[in-house]
Amino acid sequence: MTATTTRDPEATPRLAVDRVSMTFHGEAGAVEALADVSFDVHREEIVTVIGPSGSGKSTLFNVITGLIEPQAGAIRIDGRELADRTGAVAYMPQRDLLLPWRTVLDNVVLPLEIQGAGGTRARARGRAKAPARERAREQARERARELMPRFGLEGFENHYPAVLSGGMRQRAAFLRTVMSGRETLLLDEPFGALDALTRRRLQDWLLELQRELERTILFITHDVEEAVYLGDRVVVLSPRPGRVQTTMPVDLPRPRHQQMIGDPAFGRHVATLLEELGVR
Amino acid sequence: MNARTVVPPAAVIVGAVVAWHVVVIASGLPPFILPSPVGVVRSGVETWNVLGPAIVTTLSETLLGLAISVTLGVAFAGAMDLVPLVRRALYPLLVASQTVQILAIAPLLVIWFGFGLTPNIIVVVLFTFFPMTVATVDGLTSTDPDYIRLLRSMGASRARIWRTVRLPAALPSFFSGLRLSVTYSVVAATVGEWVGGSGGLGLYMLRSKNALETDQVFVAMVITTLLSIGLFLCVFLCERLALPWYYTAQRREQWDEQGIY
Numbered sequence: 433m434t435a436t437t438t439r440d441p442e443a444t445p446r447l448a449v450d451r452v453s454m455t456f457h458g459e460a461g462a463v464e465a466l467a468d469v470s471f472d473v474h475r476e477e478i479v480t481v482i483g484p485s486g487s488g489k490s491t492l493f494n495v496i497t498g499l500i501e502p503q504a505g506a507i508r509i510d511g512r513e514l515a516d517r518t519g520a521v522a523y524m525p526q527r528d529l530l531l532p533w534r535t536v537l538d539n540v541v542l543p544l545e546i547q548g549a550g551g552t553r554a555r556a557r558g559r560a561k562a563p564a565r566e567r568a569r570e571q572a573r574e575r576a577r578e579l580m581p582r583f584g585l586e587g588f589e590n591h592y593p594a595v596l597s598g599g600m601r602q603r604a605a606f607l608r609t610v611m612s613g614r615e616t617l618l619l620d621e622p623f624g625a626l627d628a629l630t631r632r633r634l635q636d637w638l639l640e641l642q643r644e645l646e647r648t649i650l651f652i653t654h655d656v657e658e659a660v661y662l663g664d665r666v667v668v669l670s671p672r673p674g675r676v677q678t679t680m681p682v683d684l685p686r687p688r689h690q691q692m693i694g695d696p697a698f699g700r701h702v703a704t705l706l707e708e709l710g711v712r
Numbered sequence: 713m714n715a716r717t718v719v720p721p722a723a724v725i726v727g728a729v730v731a732w733h734v735v736v737i738a739s740g741l742p743p744f745i746l747p748s749p750v751g752v753v754r755s756g757v758e759t760w761n762v763l764g765p766a767i768v769t770t771l772s773e774t775l776l777g778l779a780i781s782v783t784l785g786v787a788f789a790g791a792m793d794l795v796p797l798v799r800r801a802l803y804p805l806l807v808a809s810q811t812v813q814i815l816a817i818a819p820l821l822v823i824w825f826g827f828g829l830t831p832n833i834i835v836v837v838l839f840t841f842f843p844m845t846v847a848t849v850d851g852l853t854s855t856d857p858d859y860i861r862l863l864r865s866m867g868a869s870r871a872r873i874w875r876t877v878r879l880p881a882a883l884p885s886f887f888s889g890l891r892l893s894v895t896y897s898v899v900a901a902t903v904g905e906w907v908g909g910s911g912g913l914g915l916y917m918l919r920s921k922n923a924l925e926t927d928q929v930f931v932a933m934v935i936t937t938l939l940s941i942g943l944f945l946c947v948f949l950c951e952r953l954a955l956p957w958y959y960t961a962q963r964r965e966q967w968d969e970q971g972i973y
């Protein structure tokens with residue numbers, strides 16, 4: 433997966449963020465969260481987004497998923513600007529948000545359940561017939577069961593999320609995101625709340641998984657090393673209001689492994705990012 | 713429920729009954745002032761042909777009243793949750809309705825609805841409707857908005873979000889309201905019966921008091937308490953069965969975090 437070198441620059445980007453501006457009007461006055469943000473994400477690329485807290489990273493995701501409409505600008509998915517984007521990309525929020533009353537298995541099939549019956553997208557296509565829906569439901573559960581071991585959740589299918597550790601919950605939330613079947617995955621600081629060791633393990637696990645899944649990933653982090661380690665490119669957002677301060681390609685070979693963190697090349701990337709973020 | 717939660721209160725009850733008996737014997741008080749536990753049981757058995765139907769009446773009123781309260785409470789809570797205007801209009805009135813003297817209304821209900829089950833069922837509803845509605849509304853409004861945003865990002869419709877997130881999230885609160893309601897409900901029914909003099913355990917109690925049959929008053933008290941506890945346990949059991957996840961989560965909080973990921 434060397435997207436940076438083999439990519440056709442003319443190809444339609446999987447995801448295009450085009451001159452997006454977003455201002456919140458709250459009781460405390462107007463808060464300008466995003467100002468004229470543009471960047472593309474291409475097929476099977478991992479783009480990491482880094483910026484100080486409050487720079488509008490989560491807001492950017494809310495705009496892309498269609499939870500909020502920006503004042504200006506457009507989001508294009510595979511070149512198309514949709515009237516209702518919700519459900520078009522898969523979104524993994526900062527908190528795992530596993531429903532406590534659903535077992536792990538029932539949680540991870542949730543996106544498919546929604547797509548199959550009663551989703552806004554499904555309704556646009558016309559509802560599936562009940563038996564077909566039932567069959568699709570069983571298939572989804574079967575597929576989820578197959579993926580459980582790969583996500584380190586084998587044997588926990590029928591457990592409630594409350595008994596899972598932090599890392600397991602994060603993986604379950606990620607499996608739910610993958611199960612949506614969407615090509616583009618938006619991951620908002622998925623490893624932010626985990627201890628350093630668990631986080632490194634999950635980073636490697638994510639990269640390994642990505643080689644099989646071949647999805648397109650936009651990954652928010654506040655960790656400079658993580659941004660370099662995972663990304664093909666790093667988008668740096670400025671402090672509020674968030675603008676794209678710079679986009680840095682990561683010239684490190686894949687597959688990546690943790691020893692690379694000691695390489696001078698890795699250090700140079702980190703130093704450049706720190707410089708951009710105003711840390712010396 | 714296990715030995716640790718059952719044995720201590722049971723021991724206290726047994727101890728209290730024994731102490732009661734000892735006090736009655738030692739003090740030589742006449743039974744119409746303080747009957748002994750044995751005397752209470754005996755008079756319960758002796759008046760069983762009146763008592764049995766009275767229990768059936770009171771229990772029917774209680775259960776019907778509860779059913780109405782739960783239905784109305786959930787319907788009102790749903791309406792208040794879906795339509796903010798309804799919520800703003802009704803919530804203050806609901807709170808105000810709790811301050812109305814039910815003891816004053818109960819005789820009026822008899823005038824309006826006659827002797828029979830109806831006025832007493834209404835008294836049960838008046839007592840239990842408020843906790844049911846408020847608890848359910850609180851449960852519905854306490855849903856973490858992040859869950860709703862997650863489901864919207866998946867393209868879920870409003871109805872879908874209601875079914876998948878709002879309702880399950882409101883259930884623990886709904887059951888708290890139900891537990892509170894069943895605790896009030898039996899007493900509420902007997903209050904209605906007492907004030908209206910219209911049958912059931914309330915009337916049994918009223919007649920016993922007027923006849924200075926103190927032991928029978930105690931019989932009614934004990935039976936009212938047992939009915940209340942019985943209903944409470946039924947709700948508790950339903951709750952355990954309906955919300956296994958809720959108790960898993962509570963147990964989890966008592967565990968130490970494991971060092972595994």
Ligand SMILES: Nc1ncnc2c1ncn2[C@@H]1O[C@H](COP(=O)(O)OP(=O)(O)O)[C@@H](O)[C@H]1O
Nearest residue numbers: 456458463465484485486487488489490491492
């Ligand atoms: N719904 C909202 N209403 C008002 N202000 C908001 C809202 N969401 C985010 N903001 C503000 O926008 C700014 C960017 O927030 P956010 O996107 O969460 O930043 P980040 O994820 O980079 O830490 C913050 O100042 C935040 O307070």
Ligand SMILES: [Mg+2]
Nearest residue numbers: 489490491526
């Ligand atoms: Mg954020």
